[in-house]
Amino acid sequence: MSHFGRSGPPDISDTYSLLVLNITFRTTADDLFPLFDKYGKVVDIFIPKDRRTGESRGFAFVRYKYADEAQKAVERLDGRMVDGREITVQFAKYGPNAERIHKGRIIETAQRSRYRSRSRSPKKRYRDDHRDRDYKKRSRSRSYDRYERDRHRGKDRDYRHRSRSRSTSLDYKGRGRARYDDERHSRSRSRSVDSRSPARRSPSPRKSPSPQRSASPQRSTSPRKSPRGESPANRSRDGRSPSPRSVSPRGRPEASRSPSPRNSNGDE
DNA sequence: GTTGAGCGTT
Numbered sequence: 001m002s003h004f005g006r007s008g009p010p011d012i013s014d015t016y017s018l019l020v021l022n023i024t025f026r027t028t029a030d031d032l033f034p035l036f037d038k039y040g041k042v043v044d045i046f047i048p049k050d051r052r053t054g055e056s057r058g059f060a061f062v063r064y065k066y067a068d069e070a071q072k073a074v075e076r077l078d079g080r081m082v083d084g085r086e087i088t089v090q091f092a093k094y095g096p097n098a099e100r101i102h103k104g105r106i107i108e109t110a111q112r113s114r115y116r117s118r119s120r121s122p123k124k125r126y127r128d129d130h131r132d133r134d135y136k137k138r139s140r141s142r143s144y145d146r147y148e149r150d151r152h153r154g155k156d157r158d159y160r161h162r163s164r165s166r167s168t169s170l171d172y173k174g175r176g177r178a179r180y181d182d183e184r185h186s187r188s189r190s191r192s193v194d195s196r197s198p199a200r201r202s203p204s205p206r207k208s209p210s211p212q213r214s215a216s217p218q219r220s221t222s223p224r225k226s227p228r229g230e231s232p233a234n235r236s237r238d239g240r241s242p243s244p245r246s247v248s249p250r251g252r253p254e255a256s257r258s259p260s261p262r263n264s265n266g267d268e
Numbered sequence: 269g270t271t272g273a274g275c276g277t278t
Binding site: 005006007017019021022024025046047048049057058059060061085092093094095096097 | 271272273274275276277278
């Protein structure tokens with residue numbers, strides 16, 4: 001009997017959100033409620049689920065009524081074995097409505113605007129600055145990343161494992177996290193694309209590579225041959241095809257121009 | 269039937 005998340009957030013004006021990570025995919029709010037309720041008044045427990053499968057994502061949000069209780073729960077439940085897995089409890093950084101969160105407490109935008117109080121702690125932003133210093137990818141919606149990751153959830157892990165030692169990843173996990181590889185890869189890719197073409201990768205779908213051909217009445221009327229197909233220039237009618245690789249009539253300019261096979265490409 | 273970095277809904 002879990003009434004958490006059934007009717008949405010009941011009250012998030014004076015609640016402290018806690019993020020519970022590393023929980024099993026089968027752990028429900030009911031399983032976490034008795035655990036967290038022991039250390040304080042739990043207002044609500046929410047576990048995000050996948051849209052397609054509807055399964056848990058492996059983390060939950062526990063809202064406490066008081067900060068001291070939440071802090072206590074974080075210190076007490078962080079690292080606790082739940083369902084055979086060690087969970088990680090910490091204060092939530094982002095809010096449900098993308099609101100600012102101060103020490104786990106949700107600060108409504110309306111109130112912030114009214115007071116126009118700029119008493120913002122720069123200490124919390126220092127962490128973001130470090131990551132966004134050269135990382136502009138953050139501009140994109142973080143939700144998008146999540147969905148992209150979810151779509152290829154099964155294959156993502158494979159790529160990660162192959163990239164690095166499959167056993168080393170788990171060792172470096174823990175609290176320190178080890179996603180620097182991802183950043184490095186992303187940066188590398190960004191630089192490469194930027195150098196080659198100013199336009200970044202377009203989100204063009206894999207399917208229907210030529211949607212324009214769909215509307216071609218002329219094609220349908222004469223699907224036998226193309227108007228340019230009879231062109232002698234395009235077709236090797238004289239027996240010699242104008243191959244694009246041959247800049248010189250020799251046919252093998254590479255052998256003549258490159259007597260030394262070494263240093264073929266100056267890119268690498 | 270699986271998986272394991274991360275930050276949220278009626």
